[in-house]
Amino acid sequence: MLPPNFEHWDAILKGLKESLEIAVLASFFGILIALPVGLLAARNLMPAWVSWSARALIAAARAFHPVIVAILFVKAIGFGAIAGIMALVVASVGFIGKLFAEAVEEISLKQLEGVRATGASFAGVIAFGVLPQVLPRFIGFSTYQFDSNVRNSTMVGVVGAGGIGAPLFVAFQRFEYDVVCAIILAIIAVVFLAEVISARVQRIFGA
Amino acid sequence: MPSAPGSAAARAWNRFTPAERLARFAVYLAVVAAVVVSAATVEFIPEFVYDAPEQMRDLLVRMWPVDFAHYPRGVHAALVETLHIASLGTLLAVALAVPVGLLAARNVTPVPALNYLAKLVLVSSRSVNSLVWALLFIAVFGPGALAGTLAIAFRSIGFVGKLFAEACEEAHPGTIEALAAVGAPWASILTHGYWPQVKPAFWAIVLLRWDINVRESAVLGLVGAGGIGVALNTAINLFQWNRVAVVLLAIFAVVIAAEILVTQLRKRLI
Amino acid sequence: MAQAALAIRNLSKAYAPGQFVLRDLSLEVAPRGVTAIIGPSGSGKSTLIRCINRLVEPTAGAILFEGRDLTRLKGAELRRARARIGMVFQEYNLVERLTVMENVLTGRLAYVSPLKAWLRRFPPEDIERAFRLLDEVGLSGYERQRADSLSGGQRQRVGIARAIMQQPRLLLADEPTSSLDPKTSVEIMTLLRDLAAGHAIPVLVNMHDVELARRFADRIVGLAGGAIVFDGPPHALSDARLAGIYGGESWLH
Structure with a gap:
């Protein structure tokens, strides 16, 4: 296994780039969908039938490991990065949606009442009464999920959903352990970098 | 201003x-x-995506009827193995994570060099995905549940150790100072000072990780590390979609059951 | 009264069937001045105030405001009516993580589209007026502070500025000084009275401090068991009358 074999560094770089693209797009769309879904799932803001539908959606999105979801998308859409993106979007909606809904359910109702008494519309109450209370936590969950998506985007390739996982698994099956080692080291470096960036973004937004 | x-x-x-x-x-x-x-x-192939709804429907049609007869023959044993991998892996991880976590907590171990070392161990454990850990252990021990269990354990050390160390650092210093003031030995300070304070957090962390590990151990079989993932992989490779359906249903049932169990236990313990 | 700012007709409220907190209560509020509602805990003061802007749903009766029955309004109409009624709360009810300026601008939410509100694109005249109001309540230069960094008295000043920012035709205040120390209470009541008079807004305030009510109100309404048992100017509120409101006499001496 040692020393790591970086001979195919261009292939490693290409795989890592695709993994990052998967993680970026999946996080972007996942966060975009999770924000409304999480709000809809909060039982203190929504009528019961809305919150229960949203909760069912979140539970379904969380039921399977992203790699299993990736298998299903690979069968439906074919091999490649799109299947990986879809799988990680599902995972992001499940994770952020659940935690965000819980955060919304813990907000102070007094602050909400203060905004409601001014005659603000429902959207106005959300914008001024709800979001200021929960946005820092939402950003915390989102950056954590971005980290998590970076990790998983390196793995969905094992089932054919794009990224560095494919060359990793191929090298492993060919017993080229020095290449495996090189790829793993590259993955760890990227995961580390993602964590540093997330921490920085959280600080800027006061989360 | x-x-x-x-x-x-x-x-x-x-x-x-x-x-x-x-x-x-x-x-x-x-x-x-x-x-x-x-x-x-x-890489984006529009034809594939336009096709997706039809392919999805096709997939679901092929999954029907679910081959429940396959469950006792090919799924049940693998499912039990998955639970074993998750539980043993969690136990092993806790056994290893507690000492490392104690070393990482700055108030328990006031030696910066040891804190730093312990944190390095925890970070490396977390930054390697459990599938990658599985690949590594398969390379060493060959395919099977042993590699899976070790993969779960090594991935969980970082998670459990980090949260455990944070719980220790949040412990109230009052009781601990009182024990130290009467000259209690180090071991008694741990068992009588820290443990009662971190106990609820400890059980919460262990349960949370076990819940996560049940989900994670279900995919390890895809790379050959034992459990229900092997059954899933076989069925997919043979295009036996009604068997894939029964495996997915089994995983779904176990994940939901684990979540309910954890919620109930947490209410009792904490 | 020729033209009351607010007329409450036969208002009743029961949180549980048969257990009335307010019974068949009628009250008119003049278009000027401070009306204080006093009464023992549980007499329905807070419920009465909250029924008016429908933070609490009345069980029966009518509340006439600007020619409409508030108890019958729904949706957008209710929100439009709420926008015309300012409210000051006991615990301020500011949005803690927002700045002072944002909290004051909350008073204009009914008139700004949600998107513009989210982007904090309020009309310049609103921002200008918010600055003037902050000057009036004595918080010049505090616009960038977060609400959770303020003292209780300062928060209530922001709460008053937020209510006046709505340009309301009626100001409700639910125990506005109960969370404050005596000195700050007097300052806040002075501010509330003077500001409301300056902007020609009638005030309906409930309070448990009788002395404060005597000092600041033009009219005092005594509530006991969900019904009005006293209604008159402060000087008419004798010890005997007080005993009638609160029951017993020993606490007076």
């Missing part, structure tokens, strides 16, 4: 200071740039 009262004419107001606005703008710009660049370069 105060502006002179009376200077009433057209005072401007912005939510953020210029520096804050700049930092936020930089983040927005970076996000947009990352999304645009990714979307432009990622």
Whole structure:
């Protein structure tokens, strides 16, 4: 296994780039969908039938490991990065949606009442009464999920959903352990970098 | 900050200071740039996506009827193995994570060099995905549940150890100082000072990780590390979709059952 | 009264069936001045105030405001009516993580589209007026502070500025000084009375401090068991009358 074999560094770089693209797009769309879904799932803001539908959606999105979801998308859409993106979007909606809904359910109702008494519309109450209370936590969950998506985007390739996982698994099956080692080291470096960036973004937004 | 009262004419107001606005703008710009660049370069085959709804329907049609007869023959044993992998892996992880976590907690171990070393161990454990850990252990021990159990354990050390160390650091110093003041030995300070305070957090962390590990151990079989993932992989490779369906249903049932169990246990223990 | 700012007709409220907190209560509020509602805990003061802007749903009766029955309004109409009624709360009910300026601008939410509100694109005249109001409540220069960094008295000043920012035709205040120390209470009541008079807004305030009510109100309404048992100017509120409102006499001496 040692020393790591970086001979195919261009292939490693290409795989890592695709993994990052998967993680970026999946996080972007996942966060975009999770924000409304999480709000809809909060039982203190929504009528019961809305919150229960949203909760069912979140539970379904969380039921399977992203790699299993990736298998299903690979069968439906074919091999490649799109299947990986879809799988990680599902995972992001499940994770952020659940935690965000819980955060919304813990907000102070007094602050909400203060905004409601001014005659603000429902959207106005959300914008001024709800979001200021929960946005820092939402950003915390989102950056954590971005980290998590970076990790998983390196793995969905094992089932054919794009990224560095494919060359990793191929090298492993060919017993080229020095290449495996090189790829793993590259993955760890990227995961580390993602964590540093997330921490920085959280600080800027006061989360 | 105060502006002179009376200077009433057209005072401007912005939510953020210029520096804050700049930092936020930089983040927005970076996000947009990352999304645009990714979307432009990622491999995208439109025909595949247009086709997706039909393919999805086709997949579901092929899964029906679910081959429940396959469950006792090919799924049940694998499912039990998955639970064993998750539970043993969690136990092993806890056994290893508690000493490392104690070393990482700055108030328990007031030696910065040891804290740093322990944190390094925890970070490395977390930054390697459990599938990668599985690959490594398969390379060493060959395919099977042993590799899976070790993979779960090694991935969980970082998670359990980090949260356990944080719980220790939040412990109230009062009781601990009182014990130290009467000359209690180090072991008694741990068992009588720290343990009662971190016990609820400890059980919460262990249960949470076990819940996660049940989900994770279900995929380890895809790379050959035992459990129900092997059954899933076989069925997929043979295009036996009604068997895939029964495996997925089994995983779904176990995940839901684990979540309910954890919720109930947490109510009792904490 | 020729033209009351607010007329409550036969208002009843029961949180549980048969257990009335307010019974068949009628009250008219003049278009000027401070009306104080006093009464023992549980007499329905807070419920009465909250029924008016429908933070609490009345069980029966009518509340006439600007020619409409508030108890019958729904949706957008209710929100429009609420926008015309300012409210000051006991625990301020500011949005803690927002700045002072944002909290004051909350008073204009009914008139700004949600998107513009989210982007904090309020009309310049609103921002200008918010600055003037901050000057009036004595918080010049505090616009960038977050609400959770303020003292209780300062928060209530922001709460008053937020209510006046709505340009309301009626100001409700639910125990506005109960969370404050005696000195700050007097300052806040002075501010509330003077500001409301300056903007020609009638005030309906409930309070448990009788002395404060005597000092600041033009009219005092005594509530006991969900019904009005006293209604008159402060000087008419004798010890005997007080005993009638609160029951017993020993606490007076």
